[in-house]
Amino acid sequence: MxxxxxxxxxxxxxxxxxxxxxxxxxxxxxxxxxxxxxxxxxxxxxxxxxxxxxxxxxxxxxxxxxxxxxxxxxxxxxxxxxxxxxxxxxxxxxxxxxxxxxxxxxxxxxxxxxxNHVLEVGGRSFAEYWAARPGKMRTTLKRKAKKVEVEILDRFDPDAWHAYEDIYAESWKPEEGDPALLRRFAEDEGAAGRIRLGIARHEGQPVAAQFWTVENGVAYIHKLAHLESMKPLSAGTTLSAALFERAIDLDRVDWIDFGTGNDRYKADWMEAVRxxxxxxxxxxxxxxxxxxxxxxxxxxxxxxxxxx
The missing domain is CATH 3.40.630.30 (Gcn5-related N-acetyltransferase (GNAT))
Incomplete structure:
Protein backbone atom coordinates (compact mmCIF):
# COMPACT_ATOMS: atom_id res chain seq x y z
CA MET A 1 0.00 0.00 0.00
CA ASN A 116 6.72 4.55 -14.22
CA HIS A 117 10.48 4.98 -13.75
CA VAL A 118 11.82 3.28 -10.63
CA LEU A 119 15.06 2.36 -8.92
CA GLU A 120 15.46 -0.92 -7.07
CA VAL A 121 18.20 -0.15 -4.56
CA GLY A 122 19.11 -3.79 -4.05
CA GLY A 123 21.02 -3.22 -0.82
CA ARG A 124 23.51 -0.79 -2.39
CA SER A 125 24.91 2.24 -0.61
CA PHE A 126 24.48 5.64 -2.20
CA ALA A 127 28.16 5.62 -3.18
CA GLU A 128 27.68 2.33 -5.02
CA TYR A 129 24.55 3.62 -6.73
CA TRP A 130 26.21 6.91 -7.68
CA ALA A 131 29.24 5.17 -9.18
CA ALA A 132 26.92 3.62 -11.77
CA ARG A 133 25.38 6.94 -12.89
CA PRO A 134 26.30 8.51 -16.24
CA GLY A 135 29.66 10.22 -16.19
CA LYS A 136 28.15 13.60 -17.11
CA MET A 137 25.93 13.54 -14.00
CA ARG A 138 28.82 12.64 -11.72
CA THR A 139 31.01 15.34 -13.23
CA THR A 140 28.24 17.94 -12.88
CA LEU A 141 27.79 17.16 -9.19
CA LYS A 142 31.52 17.28 -8.55
CA ARG A 143 31.82 20.70 -10.20
CA LYS A 144 28.61 22.33 -8.98
CA ALA A 145 27.79 20.85 -5.55
CA LYS A 146 29.68 23.52 -3.60
CA LYS A 147 27.72 26.31 -5.28
CA VAL A 148 24.53 25.54 -3.32
CA GLU A 149 23.61 24.64 0.25
CA VAL A 150 21.09 21.82 0.71
CA GLU A 151 18.55 21.38 3.50
CA ILE A 152 16.32 18.32 3.84
CA LEU A 153 13.40 18.53 6.26
CA ASP A 154 11.47 15.57 7.64
CA ARG A 155 8.66 17.78 8.89
CA PHE A 156 6.34 20.24 7.20
CA ASP A 157 7.71 23.78 7.37
CA PRO A 158 5.53 26.67 6.09
CA ASP A 159 8.52 28.80 5.08
CA ALA A 160 10.15 25.94 3.17
CA TRP A 161 6.85 25.14 1.48
CA HIS A 162 6.42 28.78 0.49
CA ALA A 163 9.92 28.64 -1.03
CA TYR A 164 8.92 25.51 -2.97
CA GLU A 165 5.78 27.24 -4.30
CA ASP A 166 7.78 30.30 -5.39
CA ILE A 167 10.36 28.15 -7.16
CA TYR A 168 7.70 26.06 -8.86
CA ALA A 169 5.90 29.18 -10.10
CA GLU A 170 9.12 30.41 -11.73
CA SER A 171 10.23 27.04 -13.09
CA TRP A 172 9.70 25.26 -16.41
CA LYS A 173 6.85 23.27 -14.90
CA PRO A 174 3.21 23.77 -15.98
CA GLU A 175 0.79 25.57 -13.70
CA GLU A 176 0.15 23.62 -10.51
CA GLY A 177 -3.07 21.60 -10.69
CA ASP A 178 -4.35 22.08 -7.13
CA PRO A 179 -1.77 23.77 -4.88
CA ALA A 180 -4.11 23.82 -1.87
CA LEU A 181 -4.65 20.05 -2.03
CA LEU A 182 -0.92 19.41 -2.49
CA ARG A 183 -0.13 21.52 0.55
CA ARG A 184 -2.70 19.66 2.68
CA PHE A 185 -1.17 16.39 1.53
CA ALA A 186 2.32 17.64 2.44
CA GLU A 187 1.09 18.77 5.85
CA ASP A 188 -0.44 15.36 6.52
CA GLU A 189 2.71 13.57 5.38
CA GLY A 190 4.77 15.85 7.59
CA ALA A 191 2.59 15.10 10.62
CA ALA A 192 3.08 11.38 9.95
CA GLY A 193 6.86 11.75 9.63
CA ARG A 194 6.89 10.65 6.01
CA ILE A 195 7.83 13.92 4.29
CA ARG A 196 11.26 14.70 2.84
CA LEU A 197 11.23 18.34 1.73
CA GLY A 198 14.47 19.46 0.11
CA ILE A 199 15.54 23.04 -0.56
CA ALA A 200 18.74 24.13 -2.33
CA ARG A 201 19.94 27.71 -1.77
CA HIS A 202 22.52 29.84 -3.51
CA GLU A 203 23.82 32.72 -1.43
CA GLY A 204 20.75 32.34 0.78
CA GLN A 205 18.23 32.37 -2.07
CA PRO A 206 16.11 29.22 -2.63
CA VAL A 207 16.83 28.05 -6.18
CA ALA A 208 15.57 24.44 -6.25
CA ALA A 209 13.04 22.42 -4.28
CA GLN A 210 11.77 18.84 -4.15
CA PHE A 211 8.91 17.13 -2.33
CA TRP A 212 9.38 13.44 -1.51
CA THR A 213 7.68 11.04 0.89
CA VAL A 214 8.97 7.77 2.35
CA GLU A 215 6.95 4.81 3.60
CA ASN A 216 7.03 1.02 3.65
CA GLY A 217 10.48 0.90 2.11
CA VAL A 218 9.62 3.15 -0.85
CA ALA A 219 10.62 6.76 -1.50
CA TYR A 220 8.15 8.63 -3.74
CA ILE A 221 9.32 11.66 -5.73
CA HIS A 222 6.22 13.85 -5.97
CA LYS A 223 7.49 17.24 -7.09
CA LEU A 224 10.73 18.86 -8.20
CA ALA A 225 11.50 22.27 -9.63
CA HIS A 226 14.32 24.76 -10.05
CA LEU A 227 14.60 28.38 -11.11
CA GLU A 228 15.25 28.59 -14.82
CA SER A 229 17.24 31.76 -14.18
CA MET A 230 19.64 29.71 -12.03
CA LYS A 231 19.90 26.70 -14.32
CA PRO A 232 23.71 27.01 -14.74
CA LEU A 233 24.09 26.15 -11.04
CA SER A 234 22.68 22.63 -11.65
CA ALA A 235 21.04 22.96 -8.24
CA GLY A 236 18.44 20.37 -9.20
CA THR A 237 21.13 17.73 -9.73
CA THR A 238 22.79 18.56 -6.41
CA LEU A 239 19.48 18.47 -4.54
CA SER A 240 18.40 15.22 -6.19
CA ALA A 241 21.69 13.56 -5.26
CA ALA A 242 21.28 14.67 -1.64
CA LEU A 243 17.74 13.28 -1.46
CA PHE A 244 18.78 10.00 -3.07
CA GLU A 245 21.58 9.73 -0.53
CA ARG A 246 19.17 10.42 2.31
CA ALA A 247 16.64 7.86 1.06
CA ILE A 248 19.24 5.14 0.39
CA ASP A 249 21.68 5.53 3.28
CA LEU A 250 19.46 6.87 6.09
CA ASP A 251 15.89 5.84 5.25
CA ARG A 252 17.20 2.52 3.88
CA VAL A 253 14.51 2.28 1.22
CA ASP A 254 14.26 -0.66 -1.16
CA TRP A 255 12.74 1.34 -4.02
CA ILE A 256 12.63 4.92 -5.30
CA ASP A 257 9.56 5.74 -7.39
CA PHE A 258 9.68 8.64 -9.88
CA GLY A 259 5.94 8.60 -10.55
CA THR A 260 4.38 8.69 -14.01
CA GLY A 261 5.78 10.18 -17.18
CA ASN A 262 8.52 9.16 -19.58
CA ASP A 263 10.76 12.23 -19.29
CA ARG A 264 14.22 11.44 -20.65
CA TYR A 265 16.08 12.75 -17.60
CA LYS A 266 14.42 10.13 -15.38
CA ALA A 267 16.38 7.38 -17.11
CA ASP A 268 19.65 8.89 -15.80
CA TRP A 269 18.48 8.44 -12.22
CA MET A 270 16.42 5.28 -12.45
CA GLU A 271 17.17 1.83 -13.78
CA ALA A 272 13.79 0.28 -14.65
CA VAL A 273 10.53 1.29 -16.30
CA ARG A 274 7.21 -0.28 -15.34
Missing part, protein backbone atom coordinates in the same frame (compact mmCIF):
# COMPACT_ATOMS: atom_id res chain seq x y z
CA UNK A 2 1.22 3.49 -0.80
CA UNK A 3 0.15 7.12 -0.36
CA UNK A 4 -2.63 6.88 -2.96
CA UNK A 5 -4.35 3.85 -1.43
CA UNK A 6 -5.20 5.38 1.94
CA UNK A 7 -8.61 6.66 3.05
CA UNK A 8 -6.94 9.96 3.95
CA UNK A 9 -5.94 10.49 0.29
CA UNK A 10 -9.47 9.81 -0.92
CA UNK A 11 -10.78 12.21 1.74
CA UNK A 12 -8.45 14.92 0.42
CA UNK A 13 -9.85 14.40 -3.07
CA UNK A 14 -13.41 14.57 -1.76
CA UNK A 15 -12.67 17.80 0.10
CA UNK A 16 -11.21 19.20 -3.13
CA UNK A 17 -14.50 18.63 -4.96
CA UNK A 18 -14.39 15.03 -6.20
CA UNK A 19 -17.60 13.06 -5.53
CA UNK A 20 -16.65 9.62 -4.23
CA UNK A 21 -18.52 6.52 -5.24
CA UNK A 22 -17.04 3.66 -3.23
CA UNK A 23 -18.14 0.24 -4.48
CA UNK A 24 -17.91 -2.23 -1.63
CA UNK A 25 -18.44 -5.99 -1.33
CA UNK A 26 -18.17 -7.91 1.93
CA UNK A 27 -18.54 -11.51 3.04
CA UNK A 28 -17.87 -11.95 6.73
CA UNK A 29 -14.38 -10.64 7.40
CA UNK A 30 -13.50 -10.54 3.69
CA UNK A 31 -13.93 -7.21 1.94
CA UNK A 32 -13.11 -5.58 -1.40
CA UNK A 33 -13.58 -2.01 -2.59
CA UNK A 34 -13.09 0.21 -5.62
CA UNK A 35 -12.77 3.95 -4.98
CA UNK A 36 -14.53 5.54 -7.94
CA UNK A 37 -16.26 8.70 -9.08
CA UNK A 38 -18.85 9.49 -11.76
CA UNK A 39 -17.35 11.69 -14.47
CA UNK A 40 -17.41 12.13 -18.25
CA UNK A 41 -20.48 9.93 -18.58
CA UNK A 42 -18.81 6.91 -16.99
CA UNK A 43 -17.23 5.60 -13.79
CA UNK A 44 -13.60 6.57 -13.28
CA UNK A 45 -11.02 6.17 -10.51
CA UNK A 46 -11.17 8.48 -7.53
CA UNK A 47 -7.82 10.10 -8.31
CA UNK A 48 -6.21 13.20 -9.77
CA UNK A 49 -3.01 14.23 -11.55
CA UNK A 50 -0.94 13.80 -8.35
CA UNK A 51 -1.78 10.08 -8.13
CA UNK A 52 1.01 7.76 -9.27
CA UNK A 53 -1.31 4.76 -9.33
CA UNK A 54 -4.85 3.59 -8.77
CA UNK A 55 -5.75 0.04 -7.85
CA UNK A 56 -8.34 -2.19 -6.21
CA UNK A 57 -8.51 -2.48 -2.44
CA UNK A 58 -8.88 -6.22 -1.93
CA UNK A 59 -6.94 -9.14 -0.54
CA UNK A 60 -4.93 -11.15 -3.06
CA UNK A 61 -6.90 -14.33 -2.49
CA UNK A 62 -9.71 -16.35 -4.11
CA UNK A 63 -12.20 -14.58 -1.85
CA UNK A 64 -10.79 -11.23 -2.92
CA UNK A 65 -11.15 -12.14 -6.60
CA UNK A 66 -14.73 -13.30 -6.04
CA UNK A 67 -15.67 -10.06 -4.29
CA UNK A 68 -14.06 -7.96 -7.05
CA UNK A 69 -16.14 -9.81 -9.63
CA UNK A 70 -19.27 -9.12 -7.56
CA UNK A 71 -18.44 -5.42 -7.52
CA UNK A 72 -17.85 -5.45 -11.28
CA UNK A 73 -21.23 -7.11 -11.77
CA UNK A 74 -23.02 -4.61 -9.56
CA UNK A 75 -21.44 -1.63 -11.33
CA UNK A 76 -23.59 -2.38 -14.39
CA UNK A 77 -26.47 -0.82 -12.46
CA UNK A 78 -24.52 2.46 -12.24
CA UNK A 79 -22.99 2.87 -15.69
CA UNK A 80 -22.43 1.32 -19.09
CA UNK A 81 -18.72 2.11 -18.92
CA UNK A 82 -15.94 1.88 -16.33
CA UNK A 83 -12.49 3.20 -17.23
CA UNK A 84 -9.65 2.57 -14.79
CA UNK A 85 -6.12 4.06 -14.87
CA UNK A 86 -3.19 4.27 -14.18
CA UNK A 87 -3.19 0.68 -12.92
CA UNK A 88 0.08 -1.13 -12.09
CA UNK A 89 0.63 -4.78 -12.82
CA UNK A 90 3.91 -5.57 -11.09
CA UNK A 91 1.63 -6.42 -8.15
CA UNK A 92 -0.95 -8.08 -10.41
CA UNK A 93 -3.54 -5.30 -10.09
CA UNK A 94 -4.29 -4.81 -13.79
CA UNK A 95 -4.60 -8.56 -14.32
CA UNK A 96 -6.85 -8.98 -11.28
CA UNK A 97 -9.16 -6.17 -12.37
CA UNK A 98 -9.29 -7.37 -15.97
CA UNK A 99 -10.15 -10.88 -14.77
CA UNK A 100 -12.87 -9.60 -12.43
CA UNK A 101 -14.57 -7.46 -15.07
CA UNK A 102 -14.39 -10.19 -17.70
CA UNK A 103 -15.91 -12.62 -15.21
CA UNK A 104 -18.78 -10.14 -14.81
CA UNK A 105 -19.22 -10.12 -18.62
CA UNK A 106 -17.82 -6.69 -19.36
CA UNK A 107 -15.94 -6.21 -22.63
CA UNK A 108 -12.48 -5.14 -21.46
CA UNK A 109 -9.76 -3.36 -23.43
CA UNK A 110 -6.36 -3.19 -21.73
CA UNK A 111 -3.75 -0.76 -23.06
CA UNK A 112 -0.61 0.86 -21.70
CA UNK A 113 -1.32 4.48 -20.80
CA UNK A 114 1.85 5.61 -19.02
CA UNK A 115 5.34 4.78 -17.75
CA UNK A 275 4.05 0.09 -17.48
CA UNK A 276 0.85 1.67 -16.25
CA UNK A 277 -2.36 0.37 -17.80
CA UNK A 278 -5.81 1.62 -18.69
CA UNK A 279 -8.73 -0.81 -18.51
CA UNK A 280 -11.73 0.37 -20.51
CA UNK A 281 -14.74 -1.78 -19.60
CA UNK A 282 -17.96 -1.65 -21.64
CA UNK A 283 -21.22 -3.46 -20.94
CA UNK A 284 -22.41 -4.72 -24.37
CA UNK A 285 -25.92 -5.24 -22.99
CA UNK A 286 -26.47 -1.49 -22.59
CA UNK A 287 -27.22 0.61 -25.71
CA UNK A 288 -25.03 3.48 -24.47
CA UNK A 289 -22.04 1.18 -24.82
CA UNK A 290 -22.66 0.30 -28.46
CA UNK A 291 -21.06 3.36 -30.06
CA UNK A 292 -17.82 3.26 -28.03
CA UNK A 293 -17.77 -0.51 -28.53
CA UNK A 294 -18.00 -0.02 -32.30
CA UNK A 295 -15.20 2.57 -32.20
CA UNK A 296 -13.04 0.11 -30.28
CA UNK A 297 -13.61 -2.56 -32.92
CA UNK A 298 -12.66 -0.13 -35.68
CA UNK A 299 -9.42 0.66 -33.85
CA UNK A 300 -8.66 -3.02 -33.46
CA UNK A 301 -9.07 -3.54 -37.20
CA UNK A 302 -7.27 -0.33 -38.19
CA UNK A 303 -4.89 0.66 -35.35
CA UNK A 304 -3.74 3.74 -37.26
CA UNK A 305 -7.17 5.32 -36.83
CA UNK A 306 -7.32 7.71 -33.90
CA UNK A 307 -10.34 7.46 -31.57
CA UNK A 308 -12.21 10.67 -30.78
Missing amino acids: GPFDRPEWFALLANAGKRPLVALAQDGSDMAALALTEANGRLEPLRNWYSFTWRQLAADSPDGERLLAEIARDLKTRSHRVTLWPVPDEDGSATRLETAFRAARWSVSRTQCDH PRFMLDCLDPAQPKAWLPFAKRKVLELAPGVRQS
Whole structure:
Protein backbone atom coordinates (compact mmCIF):
# COMPACT_ATOMS: atom_id res chain seq x y z
CA MET A 1 0.00 0.00 0.00
CA GLY A 2 1.22 3.49 -0.80
CA PRO A 3 0.15 7.12 -0.36
CA PHE A 4 -2.63 6.88 -2.96
CA ASP A 5 -4.35 3.85 -1.43
CA ARG A 6 -5.20 5.38 1.94
CA PRO A 7 -8.61 6.66 3.05
CA GLU A 8 -6.94 9.96 3.95
CA TRP A 9 -5.94 10.49 0.29
CA PHE A 10 -9.47 9.81 -0.92
CA ALA A 11 -10.78 12.21 1.74
CA LEU A 12 -8.45 14.92 0.42
CA LEU A 13 -9.85 14.40 -3.07
CA ALA A 14 -13.41 14.57 -1.76
CA ASN A 15 -12.67 17.80 0.10
CA ALA A 16 -11.21 19.20 -3.13
CA GLY A 17 -14.50 18.63 -4.96
CA LYS A 18 -14.39 15.03 -6.20
CA ARG A 19 -17.60 13.06 -5.53
CA PRO A 20 -16.65 9.62 -4.23
CA LEU A 21 -18.52 6.52 -5.24
CA VAL A 22 -17.04 3.66 -3.23
CA ALA A 23 -18.14 0.24 -4.48
CA LEU A 24 -17.91 -2.23 -1.63
CA ALA A 25 -18.44 -5.99 -1.33
CA GLN A 26 -18.17 -7.91 1.93
CA ASP A 27 -18.54 -11.51 3.04
CA GLY A 28 -17.87 -11.95 6.73
CA SER A 29 -14.38 -10.64 7.40
CA ASP A 30 -13.50 -10.54 3.69
CA MET A 31 -13.93 -7.21 1.94
CA ALA A 32 -13.11 -5.58 -1.40
CA ALA A 33 -13.58 -2.01 -2.59
CA LEU A 34 -13.09 0.21 -5.62
CA ALA A 35 -12.77 3.95 -4.98
CA LEU A 36 -14.53 5.54 -7.94
CA THR A 37 -16.26 8.70 -9.08
CA GLU A 38 -18.85 9.49 -11.76
CA ALA A 39 -17.35 11.69 -14.47
CA ASN A 40 -17.41 12.13 -18.25
CA GLY A 41 -20.48 9.93 -18.58
CA ARG A 42 -18.81 6.91 -16.99
CA LEU A 43 -17.23 5.60 -13.79
CA GLU A 44 -13.60 6.57 -13.28
CA PRO A 45 -11.02 6.17 -10.51
CA LEU A 46 -11.17 8.48 -7.53
CA ARG A 47 -7.82 10.10 -8.31
CA ASN A 48 -6.21 13.20 -9.77
CA TRP A 49 -3.01 14.23 -11.55
CA TYR A 50 -0.94 13.80 -8.35
CA SER A 51 -1.78 10.08 -8.13
CA PHE A 52 1.01 7.76 -9.27
CA THR A 53 -1.31 4.76 -9.33
CA TRP A 54 -4.85 3.59 -8.77
CA ARG A 55 -5.75 0.04 -7.85
CA GLN A 56 -8.34 -2.19 -6.21
CA LEU A 57 -8.51 -2.48 -2.44
CA ALA A 58 -8.88 -6.22 -1.93
CA ALA A 59 -6.94 -9.14 -0.54
CA ASP A 60 -4.93 -11.15 -3.06
CA SER A 61 -6.90 -14.33 -2.49
CA PRO A 62 -9.71 -16.35 -4.11
CA ASP A 63 -12.20 -14.58 -1.85
CA GLY A 64 -10.79 -11.23 -2.92
CA GLU A 65 -11.15 -12.14 -6.60
CA ARG A 66 -14.73 -13.30 -6.04
CA LEU A 67 -15.67 -10.06 -4.29
CA LEU A 68 -14.06 -7.96 -7.05
CA ALA A 69 -16.14 -9.81 -9.63
CA GLU A 70 -19.27 -9.12 -7.56
CA ILE A 71 -18.44 -5.42 -7.52
CA ALA A 72 -17.85 -5.45 -11.28
CA ARG A 73 -21.23 -7.11 -11.77
CA ASP A 74 -23.02 -4.61 -9.56
CA LEU A 75 -21.44 -1.63 -11.33
CA LYS A 76 -23.59 -2.38 -14.39
CA THR A 77 -26.47 -0.82 -12.46
CA ARG A 78 -24.52 2.46 -12.24
CA SER A 79 -22.99 2.87 -15.69
CA HIS A 80 -22.43 1.32 -19.09
CA ARG A 81 -18.72 2.11 -18.92
CA VAL A 82 -15.94 1.88 -16.33
CA THR A 83 -12.49 3.20 -17.23
CA LEU A 84 -9.65 2.57 -14.79
CA TRP A 85 -6.12 4.06 -14.87
CA PRO A 86 -3.19 4.27 -14.18
CA VAL A 87 -3.19 0.68 -12.92
CA PRO A 88 0.08 -1.13 -12.09
CA ASP A 89 0.63 -4.78 -12.82
CA GLU A 90 3.91 -5.57 -11.09
CA ASP A 91 1.63 -6.42 -8.15
CA GLY A 92 -0.95 -8.08 -10.41
CA SER A 93 -3.54 -5.30 -10.09
CA ALA A 94 -4.29 -4.81 -13.79
CA THR A 95 -4.60 -8.56 -14.32
CA ARG A 96 -6.85 -8.98 -11.28
CA LEU A 97 -9.16 -6.17 -12.37
CA GLU A 98 -9.29 -7.37 -15.97
CA THR A 99 -10.15 -10.88 -14.77
CA ALA A 100 -12.87 -9.60 -12.43
CA PHE A 101 -14.57 -7.46 -15.07
CA ARG A 102 -14.39 -10.19 -17.70
CA ALA A 103 -15.91 -12.62 -15.21
CA ALA A 104 -18.78 -10.14 -14.81
CA ARG A 105 -19.22 -10.12 -18.62
CA TRP A 106 -17.82 -6.69 -19.36
CA SER A 107 -15.94 -6.21 -22.63
CA VAL A 108 -12.48 -5.14 -21.46
CA SER A 109 -9.76 -3.36 -23.43
CA ARG A 110 -6.36 -3.19 -21.73
CA THR A 111 -3.75 -0.76 -23.06
CA GLN A 112 -0.61 0.86 -21.70
CA CYS A 113 -1.32 4.48 -20.80
CA ASP A 114 1.85 5.61 -19.02
CA HIS A 115 5.34 4.78 -17.75
CA ASN A 116 6.72 4.55 -14.22
CA HIS A 117 10.48 4.98 -13.75
CA VAL A 118 11.82 3.28 -10.63
CA LEU A 119 15.06 2.36 -8.92
CA GLU A 120 15.46 -0.92 -7.07
CA VAL A 121 18.20 -0.15 -4.56
CA GLY A 122 19.11 -3.79 -4.05
CA GLY A 123 21.02 -3.22 -0.82
CA ARG A 124 23.51 -0.79 -2.39
CA SER A 125 24.91 2.24 -0.61
CA PHE A 126 24.48 5.64 -2.20
CA ALA A 127 28.16 5.62 -3.18
CA GLU A 128 27.68 2.33 -5.02
CA TYR A 129 24.55 3.62 -6.73
CA TRP A 130 26.21 6.91 -7.68
CA ALA A 131 29.24 5.17 -9.18
CA ALA A 132 26.92 3.62 -11.77
CA ARG A 133 25.38 6.94 -12.89
CA PRO A 134 26.30 8.51 -16.24
CA GLY A 135 29.66 10.22 -16.19
CA LYS A 136 28.15 13.60 -17.11
CA MET A 137 25.93 13.54 -14.00
CA ARG A 138 28.82 12.64 -11.72
CA THR A 139 31.01 15.34 -13.23
CA THR A 140 28.24 17.94 -12.88
CA LEU A 141 27.79 17.16 -9.19
CA LYS A 142 31.52 17.28 -8.55
CA ARG A 143 31.82 20.70 -10.20
CA LYS A 144 28.61 22.33 -8.98
CA ALA A 145 27.79 20.85 -5.55
CA LYS A 146 29.68 23.52 -3.60
CA LYS A 147 27.72 26.31 -5.28
CA VAL A 148 24.53 25.54 -3.32
CA GLU A 149 23.61 24.64 0.25
CA VAL A 150 21.09 21.82 0.71
CA GLU A 151 18.55 21.38 3.50
CA ILE A 152 16.32 18.32 3.84
CA LEU A 153 13.40 18.53 6.26
CA ASP A 154 11.47 15.57 7.64
CA ARG A 155 8.66 17.78 8.89
CA PHE A 156 6.34 20.24 7.20
CA ASP A 157 7.71 23.78 7.37
CA PRO A 158 5.53 26.67 6.09
CA ASP A 159 8.52 28.80 5.08
CA ALA A 160 10.15 25.94 3.17
CA TRP A 161 6.85 25.14 1.48
CA HIS A 162 6.42 28.78 0.49
CA ALA A 163 9.92 28.64 -1.03
CA TYR A 164 8.92 25.51 -2.97
CA GLU A 165 5.78 27.24 -4.30
CA ASP A 166 7.78 30.30 -5.39
CA ILE A 167 10.36 28.15 -7.16
CA TYR A 168 7.70 26.06 -8.86
CA ALA A 169 5.90 29.18 -10.10
CA GLU A 170 9.12 30.41 -11.73
CA SER A 171 10.23 27.04 -13.09
CA TRP A 172 9.70 25.26 -16.41
CA LYS A 173 6.85 23.27 -14.90
CA PRO A 174 3.21 23.77 -15.98
CA GLU A 175 0.79 25.57 -13.70
CA GLU A 176 0.15 23.62 -10.51
CA GLY A 177 -3.07 21.60 -10.69
CA ASP A 178 -4.35 22.08 -7.13
CA PRO A 179 -1.77 23.77 -4.88
CA ALA A 180 -4.11 23.82 -1.87
CA LEU A 181 -4.65 20.05 -2.03
CA LEU A 182 -0.92 19.41 -2.49
CA ARG A 183 -0.13 21.52 0.55
CA ARG A 184 -2.70 19.66 2.68
CA PHE A 185 -1.17 16.39 1.53
CA ALA A 186 2.32 17.64 2.44
CA GLU A 187 1.09 18.77 5.85
CA ASP A 188 -0.44 15.36 6.52
CA GLU A 189 2.71 13.57 5.38
CA GLY A 190 4.77 15.85 7.59
CA ALA A 191 2.59 15.10 10.62
CA ALA A 192 3.08 11.38 9.95
CA GLY A 193 6.86 11.75 9.63
CA ARG A 194 6.89 10.65 6.01
CA ILE A 195 7.83 13.92 4.29
CA ARG A 196 11.26 14.70 2.84
CA LEU A 197 11.23 18.34 1.73
CA GLY A 198 14.47 19.46 0.11
CA ILE A 199 15.54 23.04 -0.56
CA ALA A 200 18.74 24.13 -2.33
CA ARG A 201 19.94 27.71 -1.77
CA HIS A 202 22.52 29.84 -3.51
CA GLU A 203 23.82 32.72 -1.43
CA GLY A 204 20.75 32.34 0.78
CA GLN A 205 18.23 32.37 -2.07
CA PRO A 206 16.11 29.22 -2.63
CA VAL A 207 16.83 28.05 -6.18
CA ALA A 208 15.57 24.44 -6.25
CA ALA A 209 13.04 22.42 -4.28
CA GLN A 210 11.77 18.84 -4.15
CA PHE A 211 8.91 17.13 -2.33
CA TRP A 212 9.38 13.44 -1.51
CA THR A 213 7.68 11.04 0.89
CA VAL A 214 8.97 7.77 2.35
CA GLU A 215 6.95 4.81 3.60
CA ASN A 216 7.03 1.02 3.65
CA GLY A 217 10.48 0.90 2.11
CA VAL A 218 9.62 3.15 -0.85
CA ALA A 219 10.62 6.76 -1.50
CA TYR A 220 8.15 8.63 -3.74
CA ILE A 221 9.32 11.66 -5.73
CA HIS A 222 6.22 13.85 -5.97
CA LYS A 223 7.49 17.24 -7.09
CA LEU A 224 10.73 18.86 -8.20
CA ALA A 225 11.50 22.27 -9.63
CA HIS A 226 14.32 24.76 -10.05
CA LEU A 227 14.60 28.38 -11.11
CA GLU A 228 15.25 28.59 -14.82
CA SER A 229 17.24 31.76 -14.18
CA MET A 230 19.64 29.71 -12.03
CA LYS A 231 19.90 26.70 -14.32
CA PRO A 232 23.71 27.01 -14.74
CA LEU A 233 24.09 26.15 -11.04
CA SER A 234 22.68 22.63 -11.65
CA ALA A 235 21.04 22.96 -8.24
CA GLY A 236 18.44 20.37 -9.20
CA THR A 237 21.13 17.73 -9.73
CA THR A 238 22.79 18.56 -6.41
CA LEU A 239 19.48 18.47 -4.54
CA SER A 240 18.40 15.22 -6.19
CA ALA A 241 21.69 13.56 -5.26
CA ALA A 242 21.28 14.67 -1.64
CA LEU A 243 17.74 13.28 -1.46
CA PHE A 244 18.78 10.00 -3.07
CA GLU A 245 21.58 9.73 -0.53
CA ARG A 246 19.17 10.42 2.31
CA ALA A 247 16.64 7.86 1.06
CA ILE A 248 19.24 5.14 0.39
CA ASP A 249 21.68 5.53 3.28
CA LEU A 250 19.46 6.87 6.09
CA ASP A 251 15.89 5.84 5.25
CA ARG A 252 17.20 2.52 3.88
CA VAL A 253 14.51 2.28 1.22
CA ASP A 254 14.26 -0.66 -1.16
CA TRP A 255 12.74 1.34 -4.02
CA ILE A 256 12.63 4.92 -5.30
CA ASP A 257 9.56 5.74 -7.39
CA PHE A 258 9.68 8.64 -9.88
CA GLY A 259 5.94 8.60 -10.55
CA THR A 260 4.38 8.69 -14.01
CA GLY A 261 5.78 10.18 -17.18
CA ASN A 262 8.52 9.16 -19.58
CA ASP A 263 10.76 12.23 -19.29
CA ARG A 264 14.22 11.44 -20.65
CA TYR A 265 16.08 12.75 -17.60
CA LYS A 266 14.42 10.13 -15.38
CA ALA A 267 16.38 7.38 -17.11
CA ASP A 268 19.65 8.89 -15.80
CA TRP A 269 18.48 8.44 -12.22
CA MET A 270 16.42 5.28 -12.45
CA GLU A 271 17.17 1.83 -13.78
CA ALA A 272 13.79 0.28 -14.65
CA VAL A 273 10.53 1.29 -16.30
CA ARG A 274 7.21 -0.28 -15.34
CA PRO A 275 4.05 0.09 -17.48
CA ARG A 276 0.85 1.67 -16.25
CA PHE A 277 -2.36 0.37 -17.80
CA MET A 278 -5.81 1.62 -18.69
CA LEU A 279 -8.73 -0.81 -18.51
CA ASP A 280 -11.73 0.37 -20.51
CA CYS A 281 -14.74 -1.78 -19.60
CA LEU A 282 -17.96 -1.65 -21.64
CA ASP A 283 -21.22 -3.46 -20.94
CA PRO A 284 -22.41 -4.72 -24.37
CA ALA A 285 -25.92 -5.24 -22.99
CA GLN A 286 -26.47 -1.49 -22.59
CA PRO A 287 -27.22 0.61 -25.71
CA LYS A 288 -25.03 3.48 -24.47
CA ALA A 289 -22.04 1.18 -24.82
CA TRP A 290 -22.66 0.30 -28.46
CA LEU A 291 -21.06 3.36 -30.06
CA PRO A 292 -17.82 3.26 -28.03
CA PHE A 293 -17.77 -0.51 -28.53
CA ALA A 294 -18.00 -0.02 -32.30
CA LYS A 295 -15.20 2.57 -32.20
CA ARG A 296 -13.04 0.11 -30.28
CA LYS A 297 -13.61 -2.56 -32.92
CA VAL A 298 -12.66 -0.13 -35.68
CA LEU A 299 -9.42 0.66 -33.85
CA GLU A 300 -8.66 -3.02 -33.46
CA LEU A 301 -9.07 -3.54 -37.20
CA ALA A 302 -7.27 -0.33 -38.19
CA PRO A 303 -4.89 0.66 -35.35
CA GLY A 304 -3.74 3.74 -37.26
CA VAL A 305 -7.17 5.32 -36.83
CA ARG A 306 -7.32 7.71 -33.90
CA GLN A 307 -10.34 7.46 -31.57
CA SER A 308 -12.21 10.67 -30.78
